[in-house]
Amino acid sequence: MSLNENLYLSLVNPAQTVSSEQVFLNSPGRTPLLYSQLEHLTGKIHSRLLALGVSPGDRVVVQIQKSNEAVLLYLACLRAGAIYIPLNTAYTPNEVKYFLQDAAPKLFVCEPASYLELGSLATDLQVPFTKSLGDSGQGNLLKGIELLPDNPDVAHRSNDDLASILYTSGTTGRSKGAMLSHGNLRSNAQTLHDYWQWQDGTDVLLHALPIFHVHGLFVALHCAMFGRSTVNFIQKFSVDSLIQHLPHSTVMMGVPTFYTRLLDNLSFNAQLCKNMRLFIAGSAPLLAETHDQFVARTGHKILERYGMTECGMITSNPYDGKRIAGSVGFALPGVSARVADSEGNILADNETGVLEVKGPNVFSGYWKMPEKSAEEFTDDGYFITGDLSTMDSTGRITIVGRSKDLIISGGFNIYPKEIETEIDQIEGVKESAVIGVPHADFGEAVLAVVVAEANCELSGDVILESLQGRLAKFKQPKSIVFIDELPRNVMGKVQKAQLRANHQ
Numbered sequence: 001m002s003l004n005e006n007l008y009l010s011l012v013n014p015a016q017t018v019s020s021e022q023v024f025l026n027s028p029g030r031t032p033l034l035y036s037q038l039e040h041l042t043g044k045i046h047s048r049l050l051a052l053g054v055s056p057g058d059r060v061v062v063q064i065q066k067s068n069e070a071v072l073l074y075l076a077c078l079r080a081g082a083i084y085i086p087l088n089t090a091y092t093p094n095e096v097k098y099f100l101q102d103a104a105p106k107l108f109v110c111e112p113a114s115y116l117e118l119g120s121l122a123t124d125l126q127v128p129f130t131k132s133l134g135d136s137g138q139g140n141l142l143k144g145i146e147l148l149p150d151n152p153d154v155a156h157r158s159n160d161d162l163a164s165i166l167y168t169s170g171t172t173g174r175s176k177g178a179m180l181s182h183g184n185l186r187s188n189a190q191t192l193h194d195y196w197q198w199q200d201g202t203d204v205l206l207h208a209l210p211i212f213h214v215h216g217l218f219v220a221l222h223c224a225m226f227g228r229s230t231v232n233f234i235q236k237f238s239v240d241s242l243i244q245h246l247p248h249s250t251v252m253m254g255v256p257t258f259y260t261r262l263l264d265n266l267s268f269n270a271q272l273c274k275n276m277r278l279f280i281a282g283s284a285p286l287l288a289e290t291h292d293q294f295v296a297r298t299g300h301k302i303l304e305r306y307g308m309t310e311c312g313m314i315t316s317n318p319y320d321g322k323r324i325a326g327s328v329g330f331a332l333p334g335v336s337a338r339v340a341d342s343e344g345n346i347l348a349d350n351e352t353g354v355l356e357v358k359g360p361n362v363f364s365g366y367w368k369m370p371e372k373s374a375e376e377f378t379d380d381g382y383f384i385t386g387d388l389s390t391m392d393s394t395g396r397i398t399i400v401g402r403s404k405d406l407i408i409s410g411g412f413n414i415y416p417k418e419i420e421t422e423i424d425q426i427e428g429v430k431e432s433a434v435i436g437v438p439h440a441d442f443g444e445a446v447l448a449v450v451v452a453e454a455n456c457e458l459s460g461d462v463i464l465e466s467l468q469g470r471l472a473k474f475k476q477p478k479s480i481v482f483i484d485e486l487p488r489n490v491m492g493k494v495q496k497a498q499l500r501a502n503h504q
């Protein structure tokens, strides 16, 4: 029978018993954080959250660097029954403002360095409390925490109660908050732990991903916690840090850029991977060329899986069976997947259409957007992913494209509409179209195609300058081209396929 309880309990007290000295987070330069300390430390943060009036169902928005404390805060929010909402650390105050308005949190936690600016922004937006997370920063959430009692309670939460909201940009340019429940996150973690044959108590996870997305926060950390694994917890990705920690790890999860950068480094070799059991890739397509080069260099076949913020992980190549380059494998146990055309007709084997999915991992809808949520589900409850795919007679799925206007750069999703809206506001711009073009490092890169007003002298530098502070750096165009007119079809719709063909 499946559990129906607070996810915190599954993460902190899983079925496996391991030594009380088992290390959870092994962060370079820090004293290791032990599994046995979690109950006590999250109990203290829980007390602080209660003192700030954070109740079950309240939102806690955070924009904080990756750290042991950030993980403890996440666990304490689960424990308190609060809804945890992590934001990309690259977002500008202008972007953060939207999320604070939309989520209306009880508490906002930011970095000490941005405490004054963001604290005043949050106060203007009627956020009751802003705190910082850092050693001695102003408004430190953890100040004097050691003096607080450990609150032994764990808020009662059922499978349908929300654990987290993760914002994912929308094709209309407005970010949508995907509502993920305790049940969604637990079912996905349990499935992945089993499917990838996690070695309880002995696997060591190399973790260099950010912890404000599904990949780094849920897939990686939840698998590790379900398996009582030690996590080599790298604050900021670098090839050198991977090379240093690979010999002491058994599992790594990464976006394709991690793998291409490793392969670009001549000192990366099979010897460094001698203790590795499993390399997993996802968040963006892994090129067959990268897969093959990795096998040649290390003897390891990267296991590619596919997922979405709204669903967690959906498919995976098998652990024991064939890991095929270019395919994302099979629907995970408990997940039902099918391919449909734009009218919703289910397609035959090997035909290309949009992938639709249903299962305990699938979110319940977008925060405060009931109509938008309804549009993304079929009448029989399948979520329409917007990913173009094929499924063969054995159920093997290949992602062949996207029906949504989306760029994935280094594993970060970038919605062209959001960038076009900002560029179109710049003086002298008549209109713009943003597309993704192939990029050796990031997979895809943002290219802005701009049409200037008649008699207006505009340069790429002027446009980039105007975008500073308005859009996070990773969303800003890597290149800008000017043309006289955007290609349009008879309906007046910009022909992005033609632009992509012209500007590869």
Ligand code: MCA
Binding pocket: 209, 210, 213, 214, 215, 216, 237, 255, 257, 258, 282, 283, 284, 306, 307, 308, 309, 312, 409, 410, 411, 412, 413, 442, 473, 474, 475
């Ligand atoms: C950094 N920059 C980028 C990106 N990252 N530009 C475009 N795309 C990017 N992904 C820019 C910075 O703004 C900066 O610009 C310059 O590149 C160097 O920044 P730095 O921070 O040093 O970059 P980096 O450390 O080299 O970062 C590359 C990275 C990072 C490690 C690949 O982007 C990353 O961690 N990506 C993983 C994202 C992820 O976890 N995605 C999962 C979400 P300038 O030089 O101009 O200042 S998807 C998900 O969760 C779903 C469910 C799934 O399936 O997994």
Ligand code: AMP
Binding pocket: 168, 214, 281, 282, 283, 284, 285, 286, 304, 305, 306, 307, 308, 309, 310, 328, 385, 387, 399, 402, 408, 412, 413
């Ligand atoms: P996000 O909204 O950040 O959760 O990104 C989800 C999107 O990433 C999916 O809808 C896919 O378009 C893409 N994606 C994730 N994993 C893969 C993969 N292995 N291959 C191709 N695309 C992927």
